[in-house]
Each structure stands twice: as structure tokens, then as C-alpha cells.
Amino acid sequence: MWVKQISVFLENKSGRLAAVARLLADNGFNIRALSIADTSDFGILRLIVNDPARAYQVLKDAGFTVSETEVLAVEVPDRPGGLAGVLDLLHDTGINIEYLYAFVSKSGGNALVLLKVEALERAVEVLGANGIQVQDYHIVHQI
Amino acid sequence: MIWDRMETLPRDDMERLQLDRLQSVVRRVCRKVPFYRNRLQEMGFKPTGVKSLSDLPKLPFTEKDDLRDNYPYGLFAVPLEKMVRIHASSGTTGRPTVVGYTRKDLGTWSELVARVVVQAGVKPRDVVQICFSYGLFTGGFGLHYGLERVGATVVPASAGNTPRQLRLMQDFHTTALVGTPTYALYIAEMARENGLDPTRLGLRLGLFGSEPWSEGLRQELQTAWGFAATDNYGMSELIGPGVSGECRLQDGLHISEDHFLPEIIDPETGETLPPGVQGELVITTLTKEGLPLLRYRTRDLTALDYTPCPCGRTTVRMRRVFGRTDDMLIIRGVNVFPSQVEEILMDTAGVGPHYQIIVDRKGYLDEMEVRVELAADYFTGAFRDLETLERNIKERLRSTLNTTPKVKLVEYRSLERTEGKAKRVIDRRPTADD
Incomplete structure (x- = not known):
């Protein structure tokens, strides 16, 4: 049910992001979605790729500091208020969102966002009960 | 014996x-x-x-x-x-x-x-x-x-x-x-x-x-x-x-x-x-x-x-x-020894044994930055954890050294490894001869 996200610790110095992208490219990975959170010193690159388990190993072997996190891929109606509706639902049930970023491609006519929450199962339940589709691991990594 | x-x-x-x-x-x-x-x-x-x-x-x-x-x-x-x-x-x-x-x-x-x-x-x-x-x-x-x-x-x-x-x-x-x-x-x-x-x-x-x-x-x-x-x-x-x-x-x-x-x-x-x-x-x-x-x-x-x-x-x-x-550094008039910094870093979970102290002068003020490698197995992917770690180290250094250094987490293996004596301090302040 959850989507495997790879997080990479990066110092804020030139060439580090490019090094990750190059390494993934050389090993045939396709980056499906990404986000960067940063301070002036360091950043965390978050990635959704096909075959996350192998990507994790490849990055680790190359000396990167990596970790694996489970996130939700939520289908959001692609129209004004689509995202707001989903967020309201979670907010109303007291589920905190740590961060969120969007997928490049669409899933059926819907936009796809990645959500990091503490209460994964509870979030899926709430969203499902309200007709919001949470995408399956296999589907997301293949999109 | x-x-x-x-x-x-x-x-x-x-x-x-x-x-x-x-x-x-x-x-x-x-x-x-x-x-x-x-x-x-x-x-x-x-x-x-x-x-x-x-x-x-x-x-x-x-x-x-x-x-x-x-x-x-x-x-x-x-x-x-x-x-x-x-x-x-x-x-x-x-x-x-x-x-x-x-x-x-x-x-x-x-x-x-x-x-x-x-x-x-x-x-x-x-x-x-x-x-x-x-x-x-x-x-x-x-x-x-x-x-x-x-x-x-x-x-x-x-x-x-x-x-x-x-x-x-x-x-x-x-x-x-x-x-x-x-x-x-x-x-x-x-x-x-x-x-x-x-x-x-x-x-x-x-x-x-x-x-x-x-x-x-x-x-x-x-x-x-x-x-x-x-x-x-x-x-x-x-x-x-x-x-x-x-x-x-x-x-x-x-x-x-x-x-x-x-x-x-x-x-x-x-x-x-x-x-x-x-x-x-x-x-x-x-x-x-x-x-x-x-x-x-x-x-x-x-x-x-x-x-x-x-x-x-x-x-x-x-x-x-x-x-x-x-080795003693004088940072804004306060005496600092690299060994004091090392003692604190070694005692902090989440950072590795390799570190470096960079001293520089900005205008008339000395600035000290402590760079330390994030331990590979400590990284959770959460931003908050890294910020907390940096803040804790900074606070411990401040209370021991009586001066506030900058703390910078760096990637594992990014600091130089030596075969002889380690170079822990880089002092970029201009000297009297310059």
C-alpha cells in the first residue's frame, strides 16, 4: 500500500545533486517524483524511483547517506480545490502532514501527490472512506 | 609485567x-x-x-x-x-x-x-x-x-x-x-x-x-x-x-x-x-x-x-x-581547545568520529564552524531529526566552550582521512605577517 521513498542527505555544495542524478541515470533508474528540502548547510533529497530497493543499495554503495521512508501516493482530483479537499479531510481527523510533493505524471485524470504522515494506516482509511484513491506501491513505481 | x-x-x-x-x-x-x-x-x-x-x-x-x-x-x-x-x-x-x-x-x-x-x-x-x-x-x-x-x-x-x-x-x-x-x-x-x-x-x-x-x-x-x-x-x-x-x-x-x-x-x-x-x-x-x-x-x-x-x-x-x-584557539577572546570539541562530538549519537574546526574572521569578529560527519545509520530522512541534532551539538558546545560555534553536518566520508596526524583545525584568520 505504501510507496517507498528514498531520502538522500546532501551537503549544500555544488555538484552533489548532479552526482545523485548521474548515478541513478547510469544505473538505469527513472526518477518519478522528487523534492528537496534544504537549509543553508544541508538538504534532503526525496525521490520516488522504479525499483527503490536497488536504488537504495546503489546510492549506499556509492557512499551516499540514504534512508528509506514509507509515504502515501494519493489521487487528487485535478481541479481547483482538489488538494484542499484532501487536506481538509486529514486535518479534520487530526492527521499531521510532515511534507508533501507532487508527482509529474497523472493517474487516470487525477493528479498524484505524495504525502508523509505519521499515521499511515489511519490516513488511508480516512481517505478511502471519502472516496479518495490511495495508489498502490506497484502502480506508482511503474507509472 | x-x-x-x-x-x-x-x-x-x-x-x-x-x-x-x-x-x-x-x-x-x-x-x-x-x-x-x-x-x-x-x-x-x-x-x-x-x-x-x-x-x-x-x-x-x-x-x-x-x-x-x-x-x-x-x-x-x-x-x-x-x-x-x-x-x-x-x-x-x-x-x-x-x-x-x-x-x-x-x-x-x-x-x-x-x-x-x-x-x-x-x-x-x-x-x-x-x-x-x-x-x-x-x-x-x-x-x-x-x-x-x-x-x-x-x-x-x-x-x-x-x-x-x-x-x-x-x-x-x-x-x-x-x-x-x-x-x-x-x-x-x-x-x-x-x-x-x-x-x-x-x-x-x-x-x-x-x-x-x-x-x-x-x-x-x-x-x-x-x-x-x-x-x-x-x-x-x-x-x-x-x-x-x-x-x-x-x-x-x-x-x-x-x-x-x-x-x-x-x-x-x-x-x-x-x-x-x-x-x-x-x-x-x-x-x-x-x-x-x-x-x-x-x-x-x-x-x-x-x-x-x-x-x-x-x-x-x-x-x-x-x-x-x-593548538589553542582564541575565539573572540575565549580559549578553545580542539580536544574539548572532540570530547563532545564523541559523546553525541548520530555523528561520526571525523570532524574539522574552521576558524575565520568576518569583519572584526572570529567565527568558528564545527563540521562533523553525519553517521550513516542515523539518517532517518526526517528534516526535524537533523535540525535537532545540529541544535543539540551547538548547545553542548556553547555551554562547554563559552562561545557559540556554527555546527554543520556534512556527508559521511566527506572529511579528509589521514594516514598520519589528523588535521583538525583550519584557521583562515589573517595572521600578523599577512
């Missing part, structure tokens, strides 16, 4: 011996070394002026600059033909200091290193891999001959070529390692990266020296290798390694007092400080033939402890070197 009965001499006997030797070395340098003859004459001190050990503070200090000013052979007390070995400091900051050994000095040196390695636990059956460089630096050769004297099997691997170090350890069944603490950490890191568990390589002892290291780093090394890690101390000007070393109790380094007469002084005023008080270590060589030195200022900060050690040795113990007077 105790190598030499001199290590257990009663205090009265030791002091009688020290006085006897001090009187003789003062007479000898007056005769043989113009530098000392002139200096003592200027002070109006007679060659026979030493009546008791309490006269020691009346003698002049010798500084590293005196060795440099008399480069290369000016302070030698014997003709060059009597010297059988020359060593020298690296001379990265100015002229190198050159030291010479007579045949007798080399014999003394081996004996003194034998004491150090025996008290660290080395037995004749040990296979000892020396990862100090061999050459002008005294570390390699010093340990080498001392270990041979004890009857251990010496593997003179020298520094560098880490994959080969690991191969030798496995093939030769190394049981003890000699090197700098930071290089030993690096070898362990490389071992793990190559799928080897350092604790299963069969090493039981690690003998470390040539750079100041913290208790935290000792724990780190002992855990990484599964061996007992002891500290030993020396410097080329005095003889090289062999001046002092820890026994298995790891509670201070026993000084071979029958050869090196120690004092602690206030580095600012030069006044002698009482036992137990931290200050600069000053040593008078009592038996050196080739290069005898009176009251040599080591620039190392420590304190002396004359209480008897449960190991049976009666020799005075010096505390692990806290730092060097010339």
Missing part, C-alpha cells in the same frame, strides 16, 4: 638518581654546547650550581625555536661522527628541528620504548603491525626497535595503503596495532566497507600516539576493533616515542623519570606549578648523549600525579595530553 626495575624505584632513590644525573647533564652541556654555556653564563649560573632538585627552576628553558635557530647540528653535544642516527620533524611550519642519536642513545631509546609497550600489554608472542611511517619521523623506527627488544614479531607495514594493511592483518595474524588513533579509525572503516568485521580480525591491543586524542575516541576505537587501546607519548626533540605510556589501567601515562625529569609550568608566566595543576609540560633529558636538553618546553598541556599506581610502578603519571599550547 614490568620491564625494568627502575620503574618501581622508591621516590627517595629516584630523586637521588635524578639529582645525580641532572648535575652531570648541566656540567656536560656547559662543557660541550656553546648555546647552553653562553646562556648559563649570562644568567650567572655556575656549572656546579645545582645542589638539589629544587634548583631546577633556576635553569633556563629551551624552546623549539632554539632548535630551529641552531639548525641543523648547533645543539649537538657530541661530534657528528659519534652520531649514528638523525631524525627530524616534518618542518611544515618553518625549519624542521633536527635530532641526533649516539649508539648509546639508540640503546636507551629501545629500552624506553620496551617499557612502554610492555606496560601496554605487548608480549613476545604478539605480532605487531606498525602503521607509523618510517623515515625522518621518529614514530616508526622508535616503536620498531622497542618492540624487537621485547621480542615481539614486528611487521613494519608503515603508513598508508590501507587495503594492504588489512591484507597483512589477516595473512600475518596481527595481534597488535601501532599508529595514530585517526588512522586506526580509518582502517576499521575501510575494513567494514570491504565486508570485514574488525573485531573478528583477532587484534587484542592498539598502541596509539603522535596526536592528542580524547577518552571518547578511545572508547570508539576499542568498540570498533575489540581491543584495549593505550596512549603513549613522546616527541622527537626528547627522544621520540618512549617518554611515557599508559599501563593497562589506562589512568595516566607513566613517565620514565630516570631519563626525563618533568615539571609543569604556567605557559604564560613560566612559573612552576604544583602537582595536579594543569599546565605546560617541561622536560629535562637526564641521560641523552647526543642532544641533551634543559627544561624543554613541550607545549603540551597536562598535569602530574605522584600517587602510586595500582600497577606497581612508582613513576609519576602525566594525564592524557589535553592539547597543545599552540
Whole structure:
């Protein structure tokens, strides 16, 4: 049910992001979605790729500091208020969102966002009960 | 085991011996070394002026600059033909200091290193891999001959070529390692990266020296290798390694007092400080033939402890070197030693043993930045955890150092690994000469 996200610790110095992208490219990975959170010193690159388990190993072997996190891929109606509706639902049930970023491609006519929450199962339940589709691991990594 | 009965001499006997030797070395340098003859004459001190050990503070200090000013052979007390070995400091900051050994000095040196390695636990059956460089630096050769004297099997691997170090350890069944603490950490890191568990390589002892290291780093090394890690101390000007070393109790380094007469002084005023008080270590060589030195200022900060050690040795113990007077950073008027930073970092989960201190000046203000590697297994992917870690380190440093450094988490393996002495401090502030 959850989507495997790879997080990479990066110092804020030139060439580090490019090094990750190059390494993934050389090993045939396709980056499906990404986000960067940063301070002036360091950043965390978050990635959704096909075959996350192998990507994790490849990055680790190359000396990167990596970790694996489970996130939700939520289908959001692609129209004004689509995202707001989903967020309201979670907010109303007291589920905190740590961060969120969007997928490049669409899933059926819907936009796809990645959500990091503490209460994964509870979030899926709430969203499902309200007709919001949470995408399956296999589907997301293949999109 | 105790190598030499001199290590257990009663205090009265030791002091009688020290006085006897001090009187003789003062007479000898007056005769043989113009530098000392002139200096003592200027002070109006007679060659026979030493009546008791309490006269020691009346003698002049010798500084590293005196060795440099008399480069290369000016302070030698014997003709060059009597010297059988020359060593020298690296001379990265100015002229190198050159030291010479007579045949007798080399014999003394081996004996003194034998004491150090025996008290660290080395037995004749040990296979000892020396990862100090061999050459002008005294570390390699010093340990080498001392270990041979004890009857251990010496593997003179020298520094560098880490994959080969690991191969030798496995093939030769190394049981003890000699090197700098930071290089030993690096070898362990490389071992793990190559799928080897350092604790299963069969090493039981690690003998470390040539750079100041913290208790935290000792724990780190002992855990990484599964061996007992002891500290030993020396410097080329005095003889090289062999001046002092820890026994298995790891509670201070026993000084071979029958050869090196120690004092602690206030580095600012030069006044002698009482036992137990931290200050600069000053040593008078009592038996050196080739290069005898009176009251040599080591620039190392420590304190002396004359209480008897449960190991049976009666020799005075010096505390692990806290730092060097010339390592001390003055950040906005506050004294900071790299060892204080190291102690805190070693005690913080989530950051690795490698760190660097960068000092710079922004306008008229000093800025200190501590860079430390994030431990690979600590990274959760959560931003909050990293911020909390940085904040905690910063807060602990602030409360200990009384100055607020910047803390920067850097990627694992991004700081330089060294095979010799680690470069912990980069001071970019303009100096008076600039």
C-alpha cells in the first residue's frame, strides 16, 4: 500500500545533486517524483524511483547517506480545490502532514501527490472512506 | 609485567638518581654546547650550581625555536661522527628541528620504548603491525626497535595503503596495532566497507600516539576493533616515542623519570606549578648523549600525579595530553581547545568520529564552524531529526566552550582521512605577517 521513498542527505555544495542524478541515470533508474528540502548547510533529497530497493543499495554503495521512508501516493482530483479537499479531510481527523510533493505524471485524470504522515494506516482509511484513491506501491513505481 | 626495575624505584632513590644525573647533564652541556654555556653564563649560573632538585627552576628553558635557530647540528653535544642516527620533524611550519642519536642513545631509546609497550600489554608472542611511517619521523623506527627488544614479531607495514594493511592483518595474524588513533579509525572503516568485521580480525591491543586524542575516541576505537587501546607519548626533540605510556589501567601515562625529569609550568608566566595543576609540560633529558636538553618546553598541556599506581610502578603519571599550547584557539577572546570539541562530538549519537574546526574572521569578529560527519545509520530522512541534532551539538558546545560555534553536518566520508596526524583545525584568520 505504501510507496517507498528514498531520502538522500546532501551537503549544500555544488555538484552533489548532479552526482545523485548521474548515478541513478547510469544505473538505469527513472526518477518519478522528487523534492528537496534544504537549509543553508544541508538538504534532503526525496525521490520516488522504479525499483527503490536497488536504488537504495546503489546510492549506499556509492557512499551516499540514504534512508528509506514509507509515504502515501494519493489521487487528487485535478481541479481547483482538489488538494484542499484532501487536506481538509486529514486535518479534520487530526492527521499531521510532515511534507508533501507532487508527482509529474497523472493517474487516470487525477493528479498524484505524495504525502508523509505519521499515521499511515489511519490516513488511508480516512481517505478511502471519502472516496479518495490511495495508489498502490506497484502502480506508482511503474507509472 | 614490568620491564625494568627502575620503574618501581622508591621516590627517595629516584630523586637521588635524578639529582645525580641532572648535575652531570648541566656540567656536560656547559662543557660541550656553546648555546647552553653562553646562556648559563649570562644568567650567572655556575656549572656546579645545582645542589638539589629544587634548583631546577633556576635553569633556563629551551624552546623549539632554539632548535630551529641552531639548525641543523648547533645543539649537538657530541661530534657528528659519534652520531649514528638523525631524525627530524616534518618542518611544515618553518625549519624542521633536527635530532641526533649516539649508539648509546639508540640503546636507551629501545629500552624506553620496551617499557612502554610492555606496560601496554605487548608480549613476545604478539605480532605487531606498525602503521607509523618510517623515515625522518621518529614514530616508526622508535616503536620498531622497542618492540624487537621485547621480542615481539614486528611487521613494519608503515603508513598508508590501507587495503594492504588489512591484507597483512589477516595473512600475518596481527595481534597488535601501532599508529595514530585517526588512522586506526580509518582502517576499521575501510575494513567494514570491504565486508570485514574488525573485531573478528583477532587484534587484542592498539598502541596509539603522535596526536592528542580524547577518552571518547578511545572508547570508539576499542568498540570498533575489540581491543584495549593505550596512549603513549613522546616527541622527537626528547627522544621520540618512549617518554611515557599508559599501563593497562589506562589512568595516566607513566613517565620514565630516570631519563626525563618533568615539571609543569604556567605557559604564560613560566612559573612552576604544583602537582595536579594543569599546565605546560617541561622536560629535562637526564641521560641523552647526543642532544641533551634543559627544561624543554613541550607545549603540551597536562598535569602530574605522584600517587602510586595500582600497577606497581612508582613513576609519576602525566594525564592524557589535553592539547597543545599552540593548538589553542582564541575565539573572540575565549580559549578553545580542539580536544574539548572532540570530547563532545564523541559523546553525541548520530555523528561520526571525523570532524574539522574552521576558524575565520568576518569583519572584526572570529567565527568558528564545527563540521562533523553525519553517521550513516542515523539518517532517518526526517528534516526535524537533523535540525535537532545540529541544535543539540551547538548547545553542548556553547555551554562547554563559552562561545557559540556554527555546527554543520556534512556527508559521511566527506572529511579528509589521514594516514598520519589528523588535521583538525583550519584557521583562515589573517595572521600578523599577512
